[in-house]
Amino acid sequence: PTPNEQISALVAGIDSRNVLGSCDAVLSGYLGSAEQGEHIKRVITRVRAANPKALYVCDPVMGHPAKGCVVPEGVQKHHAEQSVALADVLCPNVLELGVLSASQPTTPTQVVCAARALLCKGAGMVLVKHLAHAGYRPNESFEMALVDAHTAWHIASPLLPFSRPPVGTGDLTSAVFLARLLLGDEPRRALEHTASAYHAVMQVTSAVDEYELQLVAAQEQLVTPNQWFTARSIE
Template identity: 40%
Template sequence: MTTPPAHDPSPAPTVLSIQSHVTVGAVGNSAAVFALQRMGVETWALPTVVLSNDNARPHVAGPSLSPAELRSIVDAMAGNDVLGRVDALLSGYLTGDTGPVILETAARLREESPALMYCCDPVMGDADKGFYVPPEVRRFFCEQAVKACDVLTPNLFELGALTGSRPVTLGEIVDAARSLVGRGPATVLVTSVACRDLPGDRMHMVAVRARRTLLVSTPLLDAVFDGSGDLTTAVFLANLLRGRDLAEALGRTAGSVHAVLSATARLGRQEPALVAAQDLLVNAPAARTWEV
């Protein structure tokens, strides 16, 4: 009897994800880590805060990690000689004094791996809530993170905050995103797009590079979700790390996130039903994309 050859899978990319952790819910790392891992990406989670849940609930408690504590964890990783294994840095929700640690960590990772991808989700607020981070976090994203990252994933409200504008048409959204590309990131993904000249019964995302702009649309769901932006960024990053071009990465991201949120809505939940809908992260049909 012939023994079949052993399966030797290609090495999985590795992400260091620095953002919030919640015990109950699916925001920050509590959404990103599972999604990335289910999509075949090794993920190391470093929390900026450890909370009972997100701020949408009436009670929330938990500590923040200080810059010194975050640095000590990264120092230990360096001492264990594992920083060179990181292919991408993902940052999301930050506290007022942890922004510099993100930039320091990105620099240390790039010393080990010059091709490191830094994906920044500039978590600042949303149209229906306004800002929910202090001014120093907003300044960090606007003045420093934009120049340091390779991929930037603002929602429409955050795009306006980053550019000092209030874009209300697709052309204005593209112009604002392209102005950010001119300041640093190679790719800007604008999530949760709603504007005057796009259908209001669909949810849109726009991906912008220096010489390319793509639009994707999925049916609008009659529900409100917590953590959908964190999930979108993680899924988009996973697709990029798997070597997919911009159009395929955008289409797969929109298809997967829409499928997961549709399943979430059917279950009557507000937090993405990642465990129940996990196969949709990898098997959902890609949404169609258009050149703009």
């Protein structure tokens, strides 16, 4: 794991070259400890001081709906007490959403309620990157939701077969969504592009039944997916 102090040192080095103001976003993912979370918090403060318009997208990695939480309690507490308030975009799966909101959502409507509880704590919007059992058709579709103060969108793509589910899917989702926001997409459009690009990568990966995402083989479809999925409002 990355030594804690290197996180702050990396950004200090960028700042020393007087280019931190050109940083448009920070994306954080898995934290090995709550101490790493504190360094991330300092990074966000420093980047926003240099560029107040910079986005912070937090993927609060804590576990998987099928496996439960796999991070120390301190990391869970950091995300609940710090990350939620800092994030312009929070990207939990349904398990992580439940941990952060102290709830157990089992339907799309409950997902929206849990996400809005996080908005009340400071998050700008919540991208639930995997609804799993809380989706409309969990055995048929891979489903996501995007919730802000005024709208709630749902999107689904077909589940694909794998002998061993590939790793990095949450990282891919958070990164593509951030990229689309930085390119100027409205949130709903960014969600649709993210779901479509995600499915394209998963199709290529499923075709060769690989554990590693086939990002290079599918790189053109990250930009122009060959199949487009449409988001629908959650009533």
